[in-house]
Amino acid sequence: MIQRGTRLHRSNDPVPPAAPVPLSFRQGDVLLVEVYEIPEEAEPEPRSGRIVLAEGEATGHAHAIHERDARTFTYEGERFLLTRSKAQLIHEEHDPIEVPQGSWRIVIQREYEPAPADRPQWRPVVD
Protein backbone atom coordinates (compact mmCIF):
# COMPACT_ATOMS: atom_id res chain seq x y z
CA MET A 1 0.00 0.00 0.00
CA ILE A 2 1.29 3.42 -0.94
CA GLN A 3 1.54 5.80 1.97
CA ARG A 4 0.33 9.29 1.59
CA GLY A 5 3.09 11.63 0.68
CA THR A 6 5.08 8.95 -1.12
CA ARG A 7 6.41 10.36 -4.31
CA LEU A 8 5.39 8.25 -7.29
CA HIS A 9 7.59 8.05 -10.34
CA ARG A 10 6.09 9.38 -13.53
CA SER A 11 7.65 9.07 -16.92
CA ASN A 12 8.05 12.83 -17.28
CA ASP A 13 9.86 13.16 -13.95
CA PRO A 14 13.28 14.70 -14.49
CA VAL A 15 14.91 12.25 -12.05
CA PRO A 16 14.42 8.49 -12.63
CA PRO A 17 14.03 6.30 -9.54
CA ALA A 18 17.21 4.88 -8.04
CA ALA A 19 18.27 1.59 -9.60
CA PRO A 20 17.62 -1.35 -7.30
CA VAL A 21 20.68 -2.41 -5.31
CA PRO A 22 22.15 -5.49 -7.02
CA LEU A 23 22.17 -8.75 -5.10
CA SER A 24 25.54 -9.36 -3.48
CA PHE A 25 27.27 -11.88 -1.22
CA ARG A 26 30.37 -11.23 0.80
CA GLN A 27 32.91 -13.68 2.17
CA GLY A 28 35.80 -11.87 3.84
CA ASP A 29 37.60 -9.83 1.20
CA VAL A 30 35.59 -11.22 -1.72
CA LEU A 31 32.28 -9.72 -2.87
CA LEU A 32 30.08 -11.31 -5.55
CA VAL A 33 27.81 -8.73 -7.20
CA GLU A 34 25.04 -9.98 -9.46
CA VAL A 35 25.21 -8.70 -13.03
CA TYR A 36 22.53 -8.80 -15.68
CA GLU A 37 24.82 -10.74 -17.97
CA ILE A 38 28.48 -11.46 -18.53
CA PRO A 39 29.77 -9.49 -21.58
CA GLU A 40 29.71 -11.64 -24.71
CA GLU A 41 33.32 -10.79 -25.53
CA ALA A 42 34.50 -11.97 -22.09
CA GLU A 43 37.32 -14.49 -22.28
CA PRO A 44 36.59 -17.83 -20.57
CA GLU A 45 39.35 -18.79 -18.12
CA PRO A 46 40.76 -22.31 -18.44
CA ARG A 47 39.68 -24.45 -15.55
CA SER A 48 41.50 -27.27 -13.85
CA GLY A 49 40.24 -28.42 -10.49
CA ARG A 50 38.39 -26.02 -8.22
CA ILE A 51 37.90 -22.36 -9.11
CA VAL A 52 39.96 -20.07 -6.89
CA LEU A 53 38.47 -16.57 -6.59
CA ALA A 54 41.19 -15.24 -4.29
CA GLU A 55 44.12 -16.70 -2.45
CA GLY A 56 45.80 -15.48 0.76
CA GLU A 57 49.54 -14.94 0.56
CA ALA A 58 50.25 -15.18 4.28
CA THR A 59 47.80 -17.98 4.99
CA GLY A 60 47.51 -20.21 1.91
CA HIS A 61 43.74 -20.03 2.33
CA ALA A 62 41.50 -19.61 -0.68
CA HIS A 63 37.97 -18.51 -1.54
CA ALA A 64 36.99 -21.34 -3.87
CA ILE A 65 34.14 -23.01 -5.73
CA HIS A 66 34.14 -26.74 -6.46
CA GLU A 67 30.96 -27.10 -8.53
CA ARG A 68 31.80 -28.57 -11.90
CA ASP A 69 29.36 -26.48 -13.93
CA ALA A 70 30.72 -23.14 -12.68
CA ARG A 71 32.98 -21.06 -14.98
CA THR A 72 34.98 -17.85 -14.76
CA PHE A 73 35.59 -15.18 -17.40
CA THR A 74 37.70 -12.07 -17.75
CA TYR A 75 36.71 -8.86 -19.45
CA GLU A 76 38.60 -5.57 -19.39
CA GLY A 77 40.49 -6.46 -16.25
CA GLU A 78 37.46 -7.71 -14.36
CA ARG A 79 36.60 -11.29 -13.48
CA PHE A 80 33.15 -12.80 -13.75
CA LEU A 81 31.64 -15.98 -12.39
CA LEU A 82 28.88 -17.97 -14.04
CA THR A 83 27.00 -20.39 -11.79
CA ARG A 84 24.74 -22.67 -13.80
CA SER A 85 23.30 -24.13 -10.61
CA LYS A 86 23.62 -23.40 -6.90
CA ALA A 87 27.27 -23.29 -5.88
CA GLN A 88 29.03 -23.26 -2.53
CA LEU A 89 31.62 -20.55 -1.98
CA ILE A 90 33.97 -22.01 0.59
CA HIS A 91 36.92 -20.75 2.61
CA GLU A 92 38.87 -22.32 5.44
CA GLU A 93 38.04 -19.58 7.92
CA HIS A 94 34.63 -18.30 6.85
CA ASP A 95 31.26 -19.98 6.84
CA PRO A 96 30.30 -21.28 3.38
CA ILE A 97 27.92 -19.22 1.24
CA GLU A 98 25.38 -20.71 -1.09
CA VAL A 99 25.56 -18.71 -4.32
CA PRO A 100 22.38 -19.02 -6.41
CA GLN A 101 22.43 -19.71 -10.14
CA GLY A 102 23.41 -16.54 -11.99
CA SER A 103 26.09 -14.23 -13.34
CA TRP A 104 28.39 -12.47 -10.92
CA ARG A 105 31.13 -9.89 -10.96
CA ILE A 106 33.99 -10.91 -8.66
CA VAL A 107 35.19 -7.96 -6.57
CA ILE A 108 38.30 -8.26 -4.43
CA GLN A 109 38.53 -5.78 -1.56
CA ARG A 110 40.97 -2.91 -2.10
CA GLU A 111 42.82 -0.39 0.01
CA TYR A 112 43.59 3.26 -0.59
CA GLU A 113 47.18 4.05 -1.38
CA PRO A 114 48.33 7.58 -2.03
CA ALA A 115 50.06 7.74 -5.42
CA PRO A 116 50.90 10.26 -8.13
CA ALA A 117 47.82 11.35 -10.09
CA ASP A 118 48.69 9.25 -13.15
CA ARG A 119 48.64 6.00 -11.17
CA PRO A 120 45.76 4.21 -9.42
CA GLN A 121 45.17 5.51 -5.90
CA TRP A 122 44.51 2.04 -4.53
CA ARG A 123 45.78 -1.51 -4.49
CA PRO A 124 44.03 -4.83 -3.82
CA VAL A 125 43.94 -5.99 -0.21
CA VAL A 126 46.78 -8.47 0.16
CA ASP A 127 46.46 -10.96 2.97
Place this chain on the structure above:
Amino acid sequence: MDVHGFPPMQKTERAEAWVAAWRAVQASTARVDRDRAERAMVALYRERGLETPRFLWVSDPTDGLMAWHLASRGREPLRNPYTRGDTGTGGNRSLYQLHDPFGFDPAWVYRALRRAQELAPGGFRFDGTYTANGIAVWRWLTEQVGSNVHAERHAAREAGAAELERSAQTESLARLVIGDRWESLSALVGKELLVDVAVRAVLRSTEEILDTLGSQQEALRALTLPQFDQVTVAMGALPHVMGAALWRQLDERAERTAMVERRLELARSAGGFWAFDGLAVMLDRPTAAGFDERGRLHRDDGPALSYPDGSALWMNHGVEVPESIISDPGSITVEAIDGESNAEIRRVMIERFGPERLIREAGARLLDEDETGRLWARQFPSSRWRPSEPLVMVEVQNSTPEPDGSVRTYFLRVPPSIRNARAAVAWTFGLDRSGYEPVVET
Protein backbone atom coordinates in the same frame (compact mmCIF):
# COMPACT_ATOMS: atom_id res chain seq x y z
CA MET B 1 30.55 -53.49 6.64
CA ASP B 2 27.44 -51.33 6.87
CA VAL B 3 26.55 -50.23 3.35
CA HIS B 4 24.88 -47.01 4.49
CA GLY B 5 27.74 -45.77 6.65
CA PHE B 6 27.60 -45.29 10.39
CA PRO B 7 24.78 -43.64 12.36
CA PRO B 8 25.34 -39.84 12.40
CA MET B 9 26.28 -39.59 16.06
CA GLN B 10 28.94 -42.22 15.79
CA LYS B 11 30.21 -40.58 12.61
CA THR B 12 30.77 -37.26 14.39
CA GLU B 13 32.70 -38.99 17.13
CA ARG B 14 34.77 -40.88 14.61
CA ALA B 15 35.47 -37.68 12.69
CA GLU B 16 36.65 -35.91 15.82
CA ALA B 17 38.83 -38.85 16.81
CA TRP B 18 40.30 -38.94 13.31
CA VAL B 19 41.11 -35.23 13.36
CA ALA B 20 42.73 -35.54 16.80
CA ALA B 21 44.83 -38.49 15.65
CA TRP B 22 45.95 -36.62 12.55
CA ARG B 23 46.86 -33.50 14.51
CA ALA B 24 49.04 -35.67 16.73
CA VAL B 25 50.82 -36.96 13.61
CA GLN B 26 51.43 -33.38 12.38
CA ALA B 27 52.62 -32.18 15.79
CA SER B 28 54.97 -35.08 16.40
CA THR B 29 58.61 -34.21 17.02
CA ALA B 30 59.46 -37.71 18.21
CA ARG B 31 62.60 -39.34 16.88
CA VAL B 32 61.83 -41.10 13.62
CA ASP B 33 61.77 -44.91 13.68
CA ARG B 34 63.85 -45.16 10.52
CA ASP B 35 63.23 -48.87 9.92
CA ARG B 36 59.50 -48.33 10.05
CA ALA B 37 59.69 -45.33 7.72
CA GLU B 38 61.85 -47.26 5.26
CA ARG B 39 59.37 -50.15 5.24
CA ALA B 40 56.57 -47.67 4.50
CA MET B 41 58.61 -46.18 1.65
CA VAL B 42 59.49 -49.57 0.16
CA ALA B 43 55.78 -50.43 0.08
CA LEU B 44 55.11 -47.30 -2.01
CA TYR B 45 57.96 -48.06 -4.41
CA ARG B 46 56.55 -51.58 -4.84
CA GLU B 47 53.09 -50.17 -5.52
CA ARG B 48 54.64 -48.28 -8.45
CA GLY B 49 56.37 -51.47 -9.61
CA LEU B 50 59.81 -50.14 -8.64
CA GLU B 51 62.78 -51.84 -7.04
CA THR B 52 63.53 -51.31 -3.35
CA PRO B 53 65.53 -48.04 -3.19
CA ARG B 54 68.69 -47.30 -1.22
CA PHE B 55 68.08 -44.92 1.69
CA LEU B 56 69.90 -41.77 2.72
CA TRP B 57 68.77 -40.02 5.92
CA VAL B 58 69.13 -36.30 6.68
CA SER B 59 68.00 -34.32 9.71
CA ASP B 60 67.14 -30.95 8.22
CA PRO B 61 66.32 -29.25 4.90
CA THR B 62 69.86 -27.85 4.49
CA ASP B 63 71.45 -31.29 4.50
CA GLY B 64 68.53 -32.49 2.43
CA LEU B 65 69.33 -29.92 -0.28
CA MET B 66 72.94 -31.06 -0.40
CA ALA B 67 71.81 -34.70 -0.63
CA TRP B 68 69.29 -33.80 -3.35
CA HIS B 69 71.96 -32.10 -5.47
CA LEU B 70 74.25 -35.09 -5.25
CA ALA B 71 71.46 -37.62 -5.68
CA SER B 72 69.97 -35.90 -8.71
CA ARG B 73 73.18 -36.35 -10.72
CA GLY B 74 72.44 -39.17 -13.10
CA ARG B 75 69.19 -40.16 -11.39
CA GLU B 76 65.61 -39.40 -12.32
CA PRO B 77 63.34 -38.04 -9.62
CA LEU B 78 60.03 -39.91 -9.38
CA ARG B 79 57.14 -37.82 -10.62
CA ASN B 80 53.42 -38.01 -10.04
CA PRO B 81 52.25 -40.41 -12.76
CA TYR B 82 49.02 -38.45 -13.24
CA THR B 83 50.53 -35.03 -13.98
CA ARG B 84 52.66 -33.53 -16.72
CA GLY B 85 54.75 -30.40 -16.93
CA ASP B 86 54.77 -27.56 -14.44
CA THR B 87 52.60 -28.14 -11.40
CA GLY B 88 52.43 -24.45 -10.50
CA THR B 89 52.60 -22.84 -7.10
CA GLY B 90 48.97 -22.15 -6.18
CA GLY B 91 46.63 -23.83 -3.73
CA ASN B 92 45.38 -26.31 -6.30
CA ARG B 93 48.84 -27.80 -6.45
CA SER B 94 48.49 -29.08 -2.89
CA LEU B 95 44.81 -29.84 -3.17
CA TYR B 96 45.39 -32.30 -5.98
CA GLN B 97 48.86 -33.64 -4.98
CA LEU B 98 50.27 -32.48 -8.30
CA HIS B 99 53.83 -32.57 -6.99
CA ASP B 100 53.63 -35.84 -5.11
CA PRO B 101 55.50 -38.86 -6.57
CA PHE B 102 53.03 -41.18 -4.84
CA GLY B 103 49.90 -39.09 -5.48
CA PHE B 104 46.53 -40.79 -5.86
CA ASP B 105 44.51 -40.81 -9.07
CA PRO B 106 43.03 -37.26 -9.03
CA ALA B 107 39.72 -38.35 -10.58
CA TRP B 108 39.27 -40.89 -7.83
CA VAL B 109 40.18 -38.32 -5.15
CA TYR B 110 37.73 -35.81 -6.61
CA ARG B 111 34.85 -38.30 -6.62
CA ALA B 112 35.62 -39.65 -3.17
CA LEU B 113 35.93 -36.22 -1.56
CA ARG B 114 32.72 -34.97 -3.11
CA ARG B 115 30.89 -38.00 -1.82
CA ALA B 116 32.53 -37.60 1.60
CA GLN B 117 31.37 -33.99 1.73
CA GLU B 118 27.80 -35.08 1.12
CA LEU B 119 27.95 -37.73 3.82
CA ALA B 120 30.05 -35.78 6.33
CA PRO B 121 28.45 -34.99 9.66
CA GLY B 122 27.07 -31.41 9.79
CA GLY B 123 29.66 -28.74 9.27
CA PHE B 124 32.57 -31.14 9.24
CA ARG B 125 35.16 -30.54 6.55
CA PHE B 126 38.19 -32.61 5.72
CA ASP B 127 40.12 -30.06 3.73
CA GLY B 128 40.70 -26.48 4.78
CA THR B 129 43.18 -26.17 7.59
CA TYR B 130 45.15 -29.12 6.37
CA THR B 131 45.50 -27.68 2.90
CA ALA B 132 46.48 -24.32 4.35
CA ASN B 133 49.14 -25.85 6.59
CA GLY B 134 50.57 -27.75 3.65
CA ILE B 135 50.69 -24.65 1.45
CA ALA B 136 52.24 -22.53 4.20
CA VAL B 137 54.96 -25.07 4.87
CA TRP B 138 55.62 -25.49 1.18
CA ARG B 139 55.85 -21.74 0.53
CA TRP B 140 58.15 -21.33 3.47
CA LEU B 141 60.41 -24.12 2.28
CA THR B 142 60.66 -22.85 -1.27
CA GLU B 143 60.87 -19.12 -0.55
CA GLN B 144 62.61 -18.81 2.80
CA VAL B 145 64.66 -21.91 3.42
CA GLY B 146 66.08 -21.86 -0.11
CA SER B 147 67.37 -18.31 0.18
CA ASN B 148 68.66 -18.84 3.74
CA VAL B 149 70.62 -21.83 2.60
CA HIS B 150 71.91 -19.81 -0.34
CA ALA B 151 73.14 -17.02 1.96
CA GLU B 152 74.67 -19.50 4.37
CA ARG B 153 76.46 -21.35 1.64
CA HIS B 154 77.73 -18.08 0.20
CA ALA B 155 79.25 -17.18 3.58
CA ALA B 156 80.75 -20.68 3.88
CA ARG B 157 82.32 -20.34 0.44
CA GLU B 158 83.92 -17.00 1.33
CA ALA B 159 85.35 -18.56 4.46
CA GLY B 160 86.45 -21.58 2.45
CA ALA B 161 88.23 -19.38 -0.09
CA ALA B 162 90.20 -17.61 2.63
CA GLU B 163 91.14 -20.93 4.17
CA LEU B 164 92.14 -22.36 0.81
CA GLU B 165 94.46 -19.43 0.14
CA ARG B 166 96.20 -19.94 3.47
CA SER B 167 96.44 -23.69 3.13
CA ALA B 168 99.82 -25.34 2.59
CA GLN B 169 98.20 -27.68 0.12
CA THR B 170 97.02 -24.90 -2.12
CA GLU B 171 100.02 -25.04 -4.40
CA SER B 172 99.76 -28.78 -4.95
CA LEU B 173 96.02 -28.32 -5.65
CA ALA B 174 96.89 -25.60 -8.16
CA ARG B 175 99.48 -27.83 -9.80
CA LEU B 176 96.82 -30.51 -10.12
CA VAL B 177 94.31 -28.11 -11.71
CA ILE B 178 96.79 -26.48 -14.13
CA GLY B 179 98.49 -29.77 -15.04
CA ASP B 180 101.41 -30.13 -17.47
CA ARG B 181 101.77 -26.44 -18.20
CA TRP B 182 102.47 -25.51 -14.55
CA GLU B 183 106.23 -24.99 -15.02
CA SER B 184 106.09 -22.94 -18.21
CA LEU B 185 103.15 -20.83 -17.03
CA SER B 186 104.60 -20.13 -13.58
CA ALA B 187 107.82 -18.94 -15.23
CA LEU B 188 105.75 -16.63 -17.39
CA VAL B 189 103.24 -15.08 -14.91
CA GLY B 190 104.45 -16.14 -11.48
CA LYS B 191 103.27 -18.75 -9.03
CA GLU B 192 100.92 -16.49 -7.03
CA LEU B 193 98.77 -15.65 -10.01
CA LEU B 194 98.50 -19.31 -11.05
CA VAL B 195 97.47 -20.37 -7.54
CA ASP B 196 94.88 -17.62 -7.51
CA VAL B 197 93.47 -18.72 -10.87
CA ALA B 198 93.31 -22.34 -9.76
CA VAL B 199 91.60 -21.52 -6.46
CA ARG B 200 88.98 -19.47 -8.27
CA ALA B 201 88.37 -22.28 -10.75
CA VAL B 202 87.80 -24.77 -7.96
CA LEU B 203 85.46 -22.44 -6.12
CA ARG B 204 83.50 -21.69 -9.27
CA SER B 205 82.81 -25.33 -10.00
CA THR B 206 81.78 -25.92 -6.39
CA GLU B 207 79.37 -23.05 -6.80
CA GLU B 208 77.93 -24.52 -9.98
CA ILE B 209 77.35 -27.84 -8.33
CA LEU B 210 75.85 -26.63 -5.09
CA ASP B 211 74.82 -23.09 -5.22
CA THR B 212 72.31 -21.82 -7.73
CA LEU B 213 69.22 -20.50 -6.05
CA GLY B 214 67.07 -21.89 -8.86
CA SER B 215 68.06 -25.45 -8.15
CA GLN B 216 67.58 -24.95 -4.40
CA GLN B 217 64.00 -24.13 -5.15
CA GLU B 218 63.65 -27.03 -7.51
CA ALA B 219 64.96 -29.28 -4.74
CA LEU B 220 62.61 -27.87 -2.13
CA ARG B 221 59.66 -28.12 -4.48
CA ALA B 222 60.38 -31.80 -4.89
CA LEU B 223 60.31 -32.36 -1.12
CA THR B 224 57.16 -34.01 0.19
CA LEU B 225 56.16 -33.72 3.85
CA PRO B 226 53.59 -36.52 4.05
CA GLN B 227 52.11 -35.37 7.38
CA PHE B 228 51.11 -32.05 5.76
CA ASP B 229 49.47 -33.65 2.75
CA GLN B 230 45.77 -32.97 3.03
CA VAL B 231 44.65 -35.48 0.41
CA THR B 232 46.11 -38.30 2.48
CA VAL B 233 44.27 -37.19 5.61
CA ALA B 234 41.01 -36.74 3.73
CA MET B 235 41.26 -40.05 1.90
CA GLY B 236 42.22 -41.76 5.14
CA ALA B 237 39.17 -40.30 6.81
CA LEU B 238 36.84 -41.96 4.32
CA PRO B 239 37.20 -45.57 5.49
CA HIS B 240 37.94 -44.54 9.08
CA VAL B 241 35.02 -42.15 9.48
CA MET B 242 32.47 -42.87 6.79
CA GLY B 243 32.84 -46.59 6.37
CA ALA B 244 34.30 -48.41 3.41
CA ALA B 245 30.99 -48.12 1.52
CA LEU B 246 32.46 -45.03 -0.09
CA TRP B 247 34.71 -47.16 -2.24
CA ARG B 248 32.05 -47.78 -4.82
CA GLN B 249 33.61 -50.50 -6.91
CA LEU B 250 33.58 -53.54 -4.68
CA ASP B 251 36.41 -55.27 -6.50
CA GLU B 252 38.78 -52.32 -6.02
CA ARG B 253 37.87 -51.69 -2.43
CA ALA B 254 40.62 -53.78 -0.81
CA GLU B 255 43.34 -52.47 -3.10
CA ARG B 256 42.31 -48.82 -2.69
CA THR B 257 42.06 -49.11 1.08
CA ALA B 258 45.59 -50.55 1.05
CA MET B 259 46.86 -47.67 -1.10
CA VAL B 260 45.53 -45.12 1.36
CA GLU B 261 46.88 -47.11 4.29
CA ARG B 262 50.37 -47.13 2.75
CA ARG B 263 50.34 -43.34 2.46
CA LEU B 264 49.07 -42.95 6.02
CA GLU B 265 51.82 -45.19 7.31
CA LEU B 266 54.47 -43.04 5.62
CA ALA B 267 52.93 -39.88 7.12
CA ARG B 268 52.93 -41.46 10.57
CA SER B 269 56.51 -42.67 10.36
CA ALA B 270 58.62 -40.18 8.32
CA GLY B 271 59.24 -36.42 8.41
CA GLY B 272 59.68 -35.94 4.67
CA PHE B 273 61.23 -37.43 1.56
CA TRP B 274 62.71 -36.93 -1.88
CA ALA B 275 62.11 -39.95 -4.10
CA PHE B 276 64.43 -40.92 -6.96
CA ASP B 277 64.63 -44.01 -9.08
CA GLY B 278 66.71 -46.32 -6.87
CA LEU B 279 67.29 -43.84 -4.04
CA ALA B 280 65.14 -42.24 -1.37
CA VAL B 281 66.46 -39.25 0.60
CA MET B 282 64.55 -39.30 3.88
CA LEU B 283 64.07 -36.33 6.23
CA ASP B 284 63.68 -36.61 10.02
CA ARG B 285 60.81 -34.88 11.81
CA PRO B 286 61.04 -31.20 12.78
CA THR B 287 62.35 -30.35 16.25
CA ALA B 288 59.36 -28.15 17.04
CA ALA B 289 55.81 -28.10 15.67
CA GLY B 290 53.07 -25.96 17.21
CA PHE B 291 49.37 -25.72 16.34
CA ASP B 292 46.34 -23.85 17.65
CA GLU B 293 43.03 -25.42 18.65
CA ARG B 294 41.86 -25.36 15.04
CA GLY B 295 44.92 -27.19 13.79
CA ARG B 296 46.56 -24.13 12.20
CA LEU B 297 50.31 -23.77 12.53
CA HIS B 298 50.84 -21.42 15.46
CA ARG B 299 53.11 -20.53 18.37
CA ASP B 300 53.09 -17.46 20.59
CA ASP B 301 56.64 -17.62 21.86
CA GLY B 302 58.69 -19.33 19.19
CA PRO B 303 58.66 -20.74 15.66
CA ALA B 304 55.67 -22.89 14.71
CA LEU B 305 57.98 -25.27 12.86
CA SER B 306 61.74 -25.63 13.10
CA TYR B 307 64.61 -27.94 12.20
CA PRO B 308 68.07 -28.51 13.72
CA ASP B 309 69.72 -26.31 11.04
CA GLY B 310 67.81 -23.31 12.39
CA SER B 311 65.26 -23.18 9.54
CA ALA B 312 62.15 -21.86 11.24
CA LEU B 313 58.60 -21.00 10.20
CA TRP B 314 57.00 -18.27 12.31
CA MET B 315 53.22 -18.34 12.27
CA ASN B 316 50.39 -16.76 14.21
CA HIS B 317 47.16 -18.78 13.92
CA GLY B 318 48.01 -19.85 10.38
CA VAL B 319 49.41 -16.50 9.22
CA GLU B 320 53.07 -16.44 8.27
CA VAL B 321 54.72 -13.41 9.88
CA PRO B 322 58.24 -12.01 10.19
CA GLU B 323 60.11 -13.52 13.13
CA SER B 324 60.36 -10.31 15.17
CA ILE B 325 56.58 -9.97 15.48
CA ILE B 326 56.55 -13.13 17.57
CA SER B 327 60.00 -13.18 19.15
CA ASP B 328 60.15 -9.45 19.97
CA PRO B 329 56.65 -7.92 20.05
CA GLY B 330 58.12 -4.89 21.86
CA SER B 331 59.75 -3.91 18.57
CA ILE B 332 56.37 -3.26 16.90
CA THR B 333 55.79 0.46 16.38
CA VAL B 334 53.02 2.61 14.93
CA GLU B 335 55.31 3.35 11.97
CA ALA B 336 55.94 -0.35 11.37
CA ILE B 337 52.19 -1.02 11.42
CA ASP B 338 51.57 1.82 8.96
CA GLY B 339 54.29 0.46 6.71
CA GLU B 340 53.03 -3.13 6.54
CA SER B 341 51.26 -3.69 3.22
CA ASN B 342 49.85 -7.16 3.96
CA ALA B 343 46.47 -6.71 5.70
CA GLU B 344 46.69 -10.05 7.50
CA ILE B 345 50.19 -9.42 8.88
CA ARG B 346 49.15 -5.87 9.83
CA ARG B 347 46.23 -7.34 11.76
CA VAL B 348 48.55 -9.63 13.74
CA MET B 349 50.85 -6.67 14.47
CA ILE B 350 47.92 -4.59 15.74
CA GLU B 351 46.69 -7.47 17.88
CA ARG B 352 50.08 -7.83 19.50
CA PHE B 353 50.57 -4.06 19.80
CA GLY B 354 47.03 -3.53 21.16
CA PRO B 355 44.27 -1.84 19.09
CA GLU B 356 43.39 0.63 21.88
CA ARG B 357 47.06 1.53 22.28
CA LEU B 358 47.36 2.07 18.53
CA ILE B 359 44.37 4.42 18.48
CA ARG B 360 45.72 6.28 21.55
CA GLU B 361 49.37 6.50 20.54
CA ALA B 362 48.65 7.32 16.93
CA GLY B 363 46.23 10.06 17.99
CA ALA B 364 43.30 8.70 15.96
CA ARG B 365 39.93 10.41 15.98
CA LEU B 366 36.64 8.52 15.50
CA LEU B 367 34.83 10.01 12.50
CA ASP B 368 31.87 7.67 12.22
CA GLU B 369 30.54 4.33 13.36
CA ASP B 370 27.76 2.08 12.11
CA GLU B 371 26.99 -1.62 11.67
CA THR B 372 29.63 -1.98 8.92
CA GLY B 373 32.56 -0.69 10.99
CA ARG B 374 34.30 2.30 12.55
CA LEU B 375 36.03 5.07 10.66
CA TRP B 376 39.20 6.59 12.14
CA ALA B 377 41.30 9.56 11.03
CA ARG B 378 44.81 10.64 11.90
CA GLN B 379 46.41 13.92 10.97
CA PHE B 380 50.12 14.12 10.27
CA PRO B 381 52.11 17.33 10.52
CA SER B 382 52.40 18.98 7.10
CA SER B 383 55.74 18.63 5.44
CA ARG B 384 57.53 21.49 3.80
CA TRP B 385 56.82 20.08 0.36
CA ARG B 386 53.19 19.18 0.47
CA PRO B 387 50.18 19.62 2.70
CA SER B 388 49.67 16.49 4.73
CA GLU B 389 46.88 14.12 3.80
CA PRO B 390 45.02 12.65 6.76
CA LEU B 391 45.26 8.88 7.17
CA VAL B 392 41.71 7.54 7.20
CA MET B 393 41.15 3.91 8.07
CA VAL B 394 38.06 1.81 8.45
CA GLU B 395 38.05 -0.76 11.22
CA VAL B 396 36.15 -3.87 10.14
CA GLN B 397 35.55 -7.26 11.69
CA ASN B 398 35.31 -10.78 10.29
CA SER B 399 31.70 -11.99 10.29
CA THR B 400 32.81 -15.52 11.13
CA PRO B 401 34.23 -15.64 14.68
CA GLU B 402 37.30 -17.60 15.76
CA PRO B 403 36.75 -20.87 17.67
CA ASP B 404 37.40 -19.08 20.98
CA GLY B 405 34.69 -16.51 20.20
CA SER B 406 37.11 -13.68 19.43
CA VAL B 407 36.72 -11.76 16.17
CA ARG B 408 39.52 -10.80 13.81
CA THR B 409 39.69 -7.03 13.35
CA TYR B 410 41.27 -5.37 10.33
CA PHE B 411 42.16 -1.75 9.60
CA LEU B 412 41.96 -0.81 5.91
CA ARG B 413 43.04 2.53 4.51
CA VAL B 414 40.46 4.47 2.49
CA PRO B 415 40.55 7.83 0.65
CA PRO B 416 40.73 10.82 3.01
CA SER B 417 37.59 12.36 1.54
CA ILE B 418 35.37 9.61 2.99
CA ARG B 419 33.46 10.64 6.10
CA ASN B 420 31.16 7.70 6.69
CA ALA B 421 31.84 4.08 7.72
CA ARG B 422 29.43 2.43 5.26
CA ALA B 423 30.78 4.54 2.41
CA ALA B 424 34.29 3.48 3.43
CA VAL B 425 33.50 -0.25 3.36
CA ALA B 426 31.59 0.19 0.08
CA TRP B 427 34.62 2.00 -1.39
CA THR B 428 36.88 -0.97 -0.57
CA PHE B 429 34.66 -2.99 -2.94
CA GLY B 430 34.51 -0.29 -5.59
CA LEU B 431 30.88 0.54 -4.80
CA ASP B 432 29.13 3.62 -3.54
CA ARG B 433 27.38 3.80 -0.23
CA SER B 434 23.96 2.76 -1.48
CA GLY B 435 25.25 -0.11 -3.64
CA TYR B 436 26.82 -2.01 -0.77
CA GLU B 437 24.24 -4.26 0.85
CA PRO B 438 25.37 -7.90 0.87
CA VAL B 439 22.49 -10.26 1.68
CA VAL B 440 24.85 -12.77 3.26
CA GLU B 441 28.18 -11.99 4.85
CA THR B 442 30.53 -14.55 6.36
